[in-house]
Amino acid sequence: xxxxxxxxxxxxxxxxxxxxxxxxxxxxxxxxxxxxxxxxxxxxxxxxxxxxxxxxxxxxxxxxxxxxxxxxxxxxxxxxxxxxxxxxxxxxxxxxxxxxxxxxxxxxxxxxx
Amino acid sequence: xxxxxxxxxxxxxxxxxxxxxxxxxxxxxxxxxxxxxxxxxxxxxxxxxxxxxxxxxxxxxxxxxxxxxxxxxxxxxxxxxxxxxxxxxxxxxxxxxxxxxxxxxxxxxxxxxxxxxxxxxxxxxxxxxxxxxxxxxxxxxxxxxxxxxxxxxxxxxxxxxxxxxxxxxxxxxxxxxxxxxxxxxxxxxxxxxxxxxxxxxxxxxxxxxxxxxxxxxxxxxxxxxxxxxxxxxxxxxxxxxxxxxxxxxxxxxxxxxxxxxxxxxxxxxxxxxxxxxxxxxxxxxxxxxxxxxxxxxxxxxxxxxxxxxxxxxxxxxxxxxxxxxxxxxxxxxxxxxxxxxxxxxxxxxxxxxxxxxxxxxxxxxxxxxxxxxxxxxxxxxxxxxxxxxxxxxxxxxxxxxxxxxxxxxxxxxxxxxxxxxxxxx
Numbered sequence: 001x002x003x004x005x006x007x008x009x010x011x012x013x014x015x016x017x018x019x020x021x022x023x024x025x026x027x028x029x030x031x032x033x034x035x036x037x038x039x040x041x042x043x044x045x046x047x048x049x050x051x052x053x054x055x056x057x058x059x060x061x062x063x064x065x066x067x068x069x070x071x072x073x074x075x076x077x078x079x080x081x082x083x084x085x086x087x088x089x090x091x092x093x094x095x096x097x098x099x100x101x102x103x104x105x106x107x108x109x110x111x112x113x
Numbered sequence: 114x115x116x117x118x119x120x121x122x123x124x125x126x127x128x129x130x131x132x133x134x135x136x137x138x139x140x141x142x143x144x145x146x147x148x149x150x151x152x153x154x155x156x157x158x159x160x161x162x163x164x165x166x167x168x169x170x171x172x173x174x175x176x177x178x179x180x181x182x183x184x185x186x187x188x189x190x191x192x193x194x195x196x197x198x199x200x201x202x203x204x205x206x207x208x209x210x211x212x213x214x215x216x217x218x219x220x221x222x223x224x225x226x227x228x229x230x231x232x233x234x235x236x237x238x239x240x241x242x243x244x245x246x247x248x249x250x251x252x253x254x255x256x257x258x259x260x261x262x263x264x265x266x267x268x269x270x271x272x273x274x275x276x277x278x279x280x281x282x283x284x285x286x287x288x289x290x291x292x293x294x295x296x297x298x299x300x301x302x303x304x305x306x307x308x309x310x311x312x313x314x315x316x317x318x319x320x321x322x323x324x325x326x327x328x329x330x331x332x333x334x335x336x337x338x339x340x341x342x343x344x345x346x347x348x349x350x351x352x353x354x355x356x357x358x359x360x361x362x363x364x365x366x367x368x369x370x371x372x373x374x375x376x377x378x379x380x381x382x383x384x385x386x387x388x389x390x391x392x393x394x395x396x397x398x399x400x401x402x403x404x405x406x407x408x409x410x411x412x413x414x415x416x417x418x419x420x421x422x423x424x425x426x427x428x429x430x431x432x433x434x435x436x437x438x439x440x441x442x443x444x445x446x447x448x449x450x451x452x453x454x455x456x457x458x459x460x461x462x463x464x465x466x467x468x469x470x471x472x473x474x475x476x477x478x479x480x481x482x483x484x485x486x487x488x489x490x491x492x493x494x495x496x497x498x499x500x501x502x503x504x505x506x507x508x509x510x511x512x513x514x515x516x517x518x519x520x521x522x523x524x525x526x527x528x529x530x531x532x533x534x535x536x537x538x
Binding site for chain 2: 087
């Protein structure tokens with residue numbers, strides 16, 4: 001088994017004016033995803049949603065600046081840490097990860113022995 | 114003695130060509146590391162030269178090489194057991210007991226499982242970039258050296274070496290499994306494999322750059338790969354379609370240039386010099402590929418190649434049936450290149466005036482922006498319509514986009530007026 005981080009990149013404007021219905025829909029989708037990880041033979045080790053990039057502060061060297069590290073249209077909005085037996089299983093799981101306003105990136109976690 | 118040496122050298126070279134993929138694929142299973150497996154297989158081929166000279170060439174050279182390479186891998190692991198490698202081991206699902214037993218020597222060498230499909234699918238995994246899939250397939254499955262691959266794609270050896278190394282690292286670090294995908298993923302994954310083999314062929318068939326039109330070694334490797342896929346997956350009609358298509362295209366190889374090395378279009382090729390044995394095999398495969406169910410893109414392409422090949426003359430080609438096949442092909446594979454080829458067929462059926470708007474509509478497709486066959490086709494239609502000045506403009510646009518000097522020379526020969534020749538060099 002290996003650990004993979006699923007990074008969710010989305011256009012934040014999709015969530016800017018969340019009407020209660022849409023918000024609930026997103027929550028339901030993520031709850032459903034948490035169940036599906038196990039159904040596909042993987043394990044959900046953790047995960048979080050992040051506050052929008054308007055709340056981000058970046059530090060490069062000693063310089064503190066307002067905003068995200070890199071300005072892009074689709075930004076990191078949350079992540080899941082999963083365990084899977086190989087990349088194929090990790091990809092099968094990640095395909096189900098909700099990201100209606102963007103997509104996800106799958107990265108293997110480095111192992112130090 | 115020197116005669117023996119020559120015979121053994123030949124046997125080793127033959128085993129390299131025939132058995133490399135099988136030996137490497139079986140060794141990867143034991144080594145669980147692509148670099149280590151390659152090293153062990155190379156060592157096994159070197160030691161074969163020596164041992165076979167003393168003991169004679171074994172009855173089953175592939176099995177001998179596999180056992181030798183696998184033993185080396187096991188010993189390397191024993192030596193390294195104390196200082197565990199930092200690199201993650203290759204993920205090998207459902208490791209078979211037969212394979213373990215074969216390594217221990219308790220099973221006949223013939224029972225060593227054929228892992229070539231695992232190797233091919235791993236090299237063509239969608240998590241790898243297309244160019245990495247190509248390089249890995251030629252390196253690991255075909256056994257070409259990095260220098261040979263670099264030469265085939267006209268890039269520097271260090272660049273190609275870095276590409277291969279990066280791809281191997283990703284396979285290990287990201288956990289790309291060493292396996293044949295399950296049935297539900299097979300169609301998509303097989304399509305990637307067939308696309309890579311087709312790309313090896315087209316790189317050889319109309320070398321995208323350089324002085325020669327054809328690179329025979331790449332063509333032969335592609336045909337070998339397609340044959341291997343058909344042997345290992347005899348029920349996959351798309352694999353049969355690919356092999357058929359390659360054989361039918363390659364049957365025309367000798368007639369594609371004239372004695373002076375100039376390109377001859379299909380209409381001017383000497384059909385009596387096409388390879389009839391290869392064509393017969395290709396046509397048999399086309400029939401098998403089309404049997405039962407809806408044909409996929411490789412089966413349809415092979416049927417199209419069959420129609421071009423079977424016609425007694427270019428003019429007598431069954432253009433009506435060709436257009437129907439192109440329509441079906443566009444349905445399963447909506448590629449602008451297919452639409453361009455269909456437009457040529459329309460020009461033969463309904464005349465160049467009917468085809469011109471189809472070609473001009475395709476000019477808006479950004480995927481064809483650098484595709485020299487688009488302006489070349491447009492030029493040909495304009496020439497047939499007698500609009501020579503516009504045709505020359507289109508020929509010049511095609512020449513500027515074309516990197517193969519043989520094709521460029523052909524396009525230049527079609528110019529009606531001698532204007533400035535762009536793209537010379």
